[in-house]
Amino acid sequence: MTFRKYLVLAGVTVFAAAGDSMLSHGMKQTGNISLNHLQGVIFAVLNPWVAIGILLLLAFFATYMTALSWADLTYVLPATSLGYVLLALVARFVLHEHVSPLRWLGIALITGGVGFIAGGPELTKHGQREPDAVEAPQVIGTAVSRGAGS
Amino acid sequence: MKRFLSRLRRFITADPFPRACALGCILSPLRGYGAVANISQQHSASGSSLHVSLLYTWSAILAIVFASVVGDVLLARAMKQVGDVGALWRRAGLGVVIGRTLGNPNFLFGVTAMAVAFFSLLFALSWGDVSLVAPAAASLTFIGNAVAAKIFLHEKVDRRRWIAAGLVAAGVALLAG
Numbered sequence: 640m641t642f643r644k645y646l647v648l649a650g651v652t653v654f655a656a657a658g659d660s661m662l663s664h665g666m667k668q669t670g671n672i673s674l675n676h677l678q679g680v681i682f683a684v685l686n687p688w689v690a691i692g693i694l695l696l697l698a699f700f701a702t703y704m705t706a707l708s709w710a711d712l713t714y715v716l717p718a719t720s721l722g723y724v725l726l727a728l729v730a731r732f733v734l735h736e737h738v739s740p741l742r743w744l745g746i747a748l749i750t751g752g753v754g755f756i757a758g759g760p761e762l763t764k765h766g767q768r769e770p771d772a773v774e775a776p777q778v779i780g781t782a783v784s785r786g787a788g789s
Numbered sequence: 790m791k792r793f794l795s796r797l798r799r800f801i802t803a804d805p806f807p808r809a810c811a812l813g814c815i816l817s818p819l820r821g822y823g824a825v826a827n828i829s830q831q832h833s834a835s836g837s838s839l840h841v842s843l844l845y846t847w848s849a850i851l852a853i854v855f856a857s858v859v860g861d862v863l864l865a866r867a868m869k870q871v872g873d874v875g876a877l878w879r880r881a882g883l884g885v886v887i888g889r890t891l892g893n894p895n896f897l898f899g900v901t902a903m904a905v906a907f908f909s910l911l912f913a914l915s916w917g918d919v920s921l922v923a924p925a926a927a928s929l930t931f932i933g934n935a936v937a938a939k940i941f942l943h944e945k946v947d948r949r950r951w952i953a954a955g956l957v958a959a960g961v962a963l964l965a966g
Contacts, residue, residue, distance in 0.1 A: 643875065704890065705875065707868040712861060712938045713950050716931060720957045723964040745963030752956030755949050763945040 644761075647706050648718045654699035656722035656729075662692030710761040717753045724749050846917030849909050853926045856906035858933040862941050863899030869942075870895065924965040928958035 665688030683689050706715045724746045730736040871877070871889050878886050890896055913922045935954035939946040946954075 704864065704868055707865045708871055708874040711944045712865040712942060713935055713944055713946055713954065716861070716934055717953060717957050720931070720961050723961060727964060741963055745960040748956045748960030748963065750960075752953040752960060755953035755956065759947070759949050763943065 658695030849913030
């Protein structure tokens with residue numbers, strides 16, 4: 640795990656939490672959209688909070704896909720759940736809202752679970768594949784031909 | 790069936806527009822609990838026959854869990870086929886990364902499954918309460934993903950990861966409500 644990979648995982652967490660809360664905030668401003676009047680969705684998208692939320696969720700999706708390209712699904716998913724922890728901490732220390740003991744317990748459980756995973760390897764090794772062989776910059780020509788075959 | 794699939798694939802790959810639509814569909818499906826919660830608050834207020842609606846709600850929750858587990862597994866498999874995005878980007882550029890991802894059939898089916906999960910979420914929220922649907926769906930998805938990753942992706946889900954999946958599922962159940 641390089642620093643850059645931890646940065647991508649942090650992006651997964653932050654973009655998910657931020658996008659989710661901005662979308663939710665924007666949707667509360669635009670009001671209810673009933674299933675019978677779906678044209679309300681168009682007005683909702685014009686709300687800046689909703690638009691920023693959608694952009695952040697796109698960023699989340701990009702980072703999530705990137706993380707899945709070099710890590711196991713069971714390694715990446717707990718990182719997305721850290722978003723819940725982040726939201727609760729923001730609610731407590733930035734918005735000064737009350738966080739119930741049960742929610743603190745939830746935070747502790749998620750943090751513990753993520754700690755368990757982070758201690759292990761990020762990718763199951765299948766067969767005899769060299770993990771970082773194609774990353775060497777000197778062998779660009781051969782790397783391309785080898786990469787196209789895989 | 791095979792011919793149908795190949796025709797479907799040709800249709801999807803012929804025109805970039807459906808791909809863009811599909812990409813739009815995944816936005817909320819993945820993380821839209823908070824936003825969607827607001828959409829159907831009105832619908833959950835009926836509550837005439839409690840037992841029937843509870844049955845409906847749990848069927849819809851199971852549908853959400855099933856669809857999002859299928860989606861996650863397909864997306865994970867697609868990205869393993871694409872390969873390390875960072876390395877590929879440095880080698881061949883961003884365009885190749887995006888093209889290879891969007892052209893991957895597993896990715897397209899994964900996105901479709903995510904869209905199905907999103908609409909199941911809408912149905913679940915129209916029958917049941919947010920405080921039941923969101924935590925139940927989120928935490929069951931974690932457990933289901935651990936099982937599916939072991940079976941279908943052959944990931945080494947050892948005791949460490951089982952414990953972690955259980956802890957995270959419990960924590961999400963407490964926090965998402």
